Amino acid sequence: MRPIDWIVLFASLVSIVSYGLFRSRGSNTVDRYLLAGKSMPWYAMALSIMATQASAITFISTTGQSYTDGMRFVQAYFGLPIAMVVICATVVPIFHRTRVYTAYEYLEKRFDSKTRTLASVIFLCQRGLSAGLTIYAPAIVLSIILGWPERLTTFFMGAVVVSYTVLGGIKAVTWSDVQQMCVIFLGLIVALVTVIVLLPGNVSFSDAVYLAGAAGRLNAVTTHFDWNDRFNLWSGLIGSTFLFLSYFGCDQSQVQRYLTGRSVTESRLSLLFNAVAKIPMQFFILFIGAMVFVFYLFIQPPMLFQHAELSRIESAAAYPALAEEYQRAFDARRESALALAAAHHQGDSAAERSRVQEYRAADRRVDDVRARASVLVGQTGGEKGFRDTNYIFLSFVTRYLPAGLVGLVIAVIFAATMSASSGEINSLATVSVVDLYKRHFRRGQSDHHYLMASRWATLFWGVYAVAFAGWGKKLGSLIVAVNVVGSLFYGSLLGCFVVALGFRRVGGTAVFWGMLAGEAAVFWAFFGTGMSYLWYNALGCGVVVATALAITYLSPAGASATPASRPAQ
Amino acid sequence: MPQPEGTWRRVYAGVLLYLVAVIVLFYFFTRAYR
Numbered sequence: 001m002r003p004i005d006w007i008v009l010f011a012s013l014v015s016i017v018s019y020g021l022f023r024s025r026g027s028n029t030v031d032r033y034l035l036a037g038k039s040m041p042w043y044a045m046a047l048s049i050m051a052t053q054a055s056a057i058t059f060i061s062t063t064g065q066s067y068t069d070g071m072r073f074v075q076a077y078f079g080l081p082i083a084m085v086v087i088c089a090t091v092v093p094i095f096h097r098t099r100v101y102t103a104y105e106y107l108e109k110r111f112d113s114k115t116r117t118l119a120s121v122i123f124l125c126q127r128g129l130s131a132g133l134t135i136y137a138p139a140i141v142l143s144i145i146l147g148w149p150e151r152l153t154t155f156f157m158g159a160v161v162v163s164y165t166v167l168g169g170i171k172a173v174t175w176s177d178v179q180q181m182c183v184i185f186l187g188l189i190v191a192l193v194t195v196i197v198l199l200p201g202n203v204s205f206s207d208a209v210y211l212a213g214a215a216g217r218l219n220a221v222t223t224h225f226d227w228n229d230r231f232n233l234w235s236g237l238i239g240s241t242f243l244f245l246s247y248f249g250c251d252q253s254q255v256q257r258y259l260t261g262r263s264v265t266e267s268r269l270s271l272l273f274n275a276v277a278k279i280p281m282q283f284f285i286l287f288i289g290a291m292v293f294v295f296y297l298f299i300q301p302p303m304l305f306q307h308a309e310l311s312r313i314e315s316a317a318a319y320p321a322l323a324e325e326y327q328r329a330f331d332a333r334r335e336s337a338l339a340l341a342a343a344h345h346q347g348d349s350a351a352e353r354s355r356v357q358e359y360r361a362a363d364r365r366v367d368d369v370r371a372r373a374s375v376l377v378g379q380t381g382g383e384k385g386f387r388d389t390n391y392i393f394l395s396f397v398t399r400y401l402p403a404g405l406v407g408l409v410i411a412v413i414f415a416a417t418m419s420a421s422s423g424e425i426n427s428l429a430t431v432s433v434v435d436l437y438k439r440h441f442r443r444g445q446s447d448h449h450y451l452m453a454s455r456w457a458t459l460f461w462g463v464y465a466v467a468f469a470g471w472g473k474k475l476g477s478l479i480v481a482v483n484v485v486g487s488l489f490y491g492s493l494l495g496c497f498v499v500a501l502g503f504r505r506v507g508g509t510a511v512f513w514g515m516l517a518g519e520a521a522v523f524w525a526f527f528g529t530g531m532s533y534l535w536y537n538a539l540g541c542g543v544v545v546a547t548a549l550a551i552t553y554l555s556p557a558g559a560s561a562t563p564a565s566r567p568a569q
Numbered sequence: 570m571p572q573p574e575g576t577w578r579r580v581y582a583g584v585l586l587y588l589v590a591v592i593v594l595f596y597f598f599t600r601a602y603r
Contacts, residue, residue: 074595081588085581213602220595233592268577275584279591 005407012183012411016418017164020176024168030450033169034101034430036260044174045270049257050278051177051419053247054184056138057390059285059416064305064389066289067296068367070219072231074286076534077279079241084275087249088268090501095255096264101434103255103497110500112508113439118515119496120435123252124428126489131424131461132468135161138417139469141390142410146398154469157417162462165422166455170260173422180415187412188284194401195291200298207341208294214340214356215363217290220283231534239534246490246537250497253427292396297337299400300330303373305391313376322376326369333362425465429457488526491540492518498541499548506552514548 027033065073091103100106104123108116139154164172196205203211212218222232248254248271261267303326304310313319340355377386397409433454438445492515499511521543525531531539 078588078592081584085584089577089581209602218602219599221592221599223596272580272584276587279588283595 004404005410008404008407009411009414012408013160013414016176016179016183016415017160019179020164020172020174021168023175024164024172027169027171028451030447030454032171033451033454034256034426034434036169036171036174038260039262040171040174040260040266042261042266042269042273044178045257045261045267046273046277047181048174048177048419048423049248049254049270049274050281051181051184051416052253052257052423053274053278053420054181054416055134055420056141056413056416059184059188059412060138060141060390060393062282062285063289063292063393064391066217066286067293067392068389070217071283071286071290072219072222074220074279074282075222075231075233075236076240076243077282078233078236079239080244080278081275082237082241083244083248084271086245088271091249091497092258092267092271093264094501095259096261096267101259102252102431103250104252104431104435107496107500108439111511115496115508115512115515116435117440118512119250119493120431122489122493122515122519123431127251127253127424127428128461128464131421131428131465134421134424135417135465136469137390138413141394142413146410155466157414157421158462158466158469161418161421161425162459162466165425165462166458169454169458170256170426173426174257174260176422177419180419183408183415184412187408188288190405191397191401191409192284192288192291194405195288195295195396198295198400199291202338203294203298203341207344208291210344211297211337211341211359212290212294214359215293216360217293220286235532235534239532239538242494242537242541243490243534246494246541250490250493251427252431253423256427256430257423289393292393295396295400298334300327302395303370304377305388305395306386309377309382309386309388310373312380312382313373316376316380318376322369322373326366326373329362329365329369333359333366336362421465425458425461428461429454432457432461488522488536489519491522491537492516492544494537495541495544495548498545503545503549503552506548510548510551511544513551514544514546517547518542518544 027036029037031037062073095103095106098106098109100109102120104116104119107119135154135158139157142148142153164176196208199205199208209218225232225234258267258270261270302310303323304313313322336355336359340352340359343352343355374386374388394409394413397406401409433450437453437457438450495518496511496515499506499514518540522536522540525536525539
């Protein structure tokens with residue numbers, strides 16, 4: 001980071017926060033503080049929805065993923081347009097008509113208080129776990145790549161987020177998100193253009209795309225079916241539809257974005273904008289990773305992109321031989337890449353086919369040496385199962401991007417962290433106050449009382465997130481497990497809403513037990529099978545619906561227990 | 570605490586058609602460069 005980078009970084013952050021606070025003037029009632037007085041235009045909600053979903057890990061990890069595994073992760077977004085259409089046609093008009101502050105408030109109108117409370121607690125557990133991670137994950141990467149003190153980075157990011165979220169409420173969050181998405185778009189475009197410009201003079205853009213494809217890095221669609229394979233066309237179309245139905249339809253951190261819309265139409269447009277824009281955006285981010293891969297075909301990358309772990313293995317007895325082998329493997333891959341590009345230009349298809357085989361074999365040898373270096377990390381006292389995927393993109397940025405642009409990319413990481421974190425903190429506070437505090441502890445108080453409670457709850461969740469992030473180091477590899485655990489709760493919430501909207505005879509008790517059964521089924525799949533996480537939501541949802549229907553229609557007691565007396569539709 | 574409309578069907582069909590077009594485009598993109 002050079003002086004110009006610091007100027008770019010701080011100018012971005014100051015403009016984002018000050019604009020958000022400026023636009024949030026007058027957030028002095030609960031309605032304005034939590035729902036912006038239902039005054040937001042569709043484009044602000046659309047960018048806020050996008051910014052809340054795009055955390056820093058989206059950029060750090062996704063680019064690294066396409067570097068190592070290709071672009072097939074884009075398939076995980078194929079279900080998003082389907083989910084958005086379903087949500088626009090079903091829950092958006094219902095949430096607007098019933099004038100709820102939270103998605104779970106609707107469940108009491110449809111079922112009963114205990115169902116609403118269970119859904120709220122599930123949300124608080126799930127989103128509360130990930131709130132700390134949202135800040136911790138980028139802080140650890142920034143601290144390793146840039147040498148920044150980890151706790152100071154965590155505290156600084158957390159303090160900025162908490163200040164504007166507490167002071168300005170959802171208006172500050174939304175308008176800051178709009179600014180943050182502008183910084184993110186600008187940073188991504190600059191990063192891709194820079195990667196392409198930095199390619200060696202004898203490698204054109206079309207050569208780069210060809211070489212990335214020949215190495216399997218442009219595998220945007222894979223059509224084979226495998227339960228245990230995370231990303232293929234079928235898990236993308238079916239599994240991720242359920243995931244996004246849960247995320248955008250039942251997760252308050254997203255629902256609250258479009259509840260601020262001034263009409264059903266504005267809310268729908270904000271969701272449909274994401275339905276259209278999100279897949280190309282992910283494709284773009286993954287494509288940056290593929291181009292970084294091509295860049296490193298010709299410029300030797302470090303054996304491991306995490307230099308602290310690389311320093312650790314340099315003292316191992318096996319390292320010199322490994323380094324020598326890595327040098328040979330890299331040289332062979334570079335030569336075979338140049339030979340393949342030349343054969344491609346000449347149009348000699350027979351020579352091209354044999355060159356492709358050589359090139360792929362050379363690439364596998366480089367991957368093999370890197371894999372053995374990762375194993376060596378574990379053998380020399382480092383993390384077992386170490387992977388450096390999250391360090392590839394930022395390592396490239398800090399080494400090769402010109403002054404000023406490094407600051408811009410770091411600003412992108414900060415912006416993504418703050419936008420995701422502020423949405424989480426804001427929604428956690430809303431559910432805490434509306435669904436628990438006001439519902440069960442202090443009823444019938446003044447609007448000012450609940451406004452202050454909302455501010456204090458926002459401060460509490462912000463401090464909690466920073467504290468959790470500060471302790472992240474002590475949790476070690478558990479922190480990764482926590483990230484996975486976050487995705488274990490969605491299926492039950494989705495099943496509850498499916499029953500609420502689709503099965504009018506099912507009552508609160510049946511769906512309450514259905515949610516617990518759905519949760520048990522997902523935990524069984526997580527601990528007892530190798531099933532890809534994209535299928536958990538479909539499984540949990542299916543078990544909730546089946547259990548609730550079985551209790552309603554097979555058990556005389558279940559059928560009569562708290563029936564849907566007020567469908568609210 | 571106080572309380573706080575071409576056609577949509579055509580819009581939804583357009584979004585789903587867009588998804589099909591994107592998948593087909595990506596499929597041929599993958600085949601062209603593998």
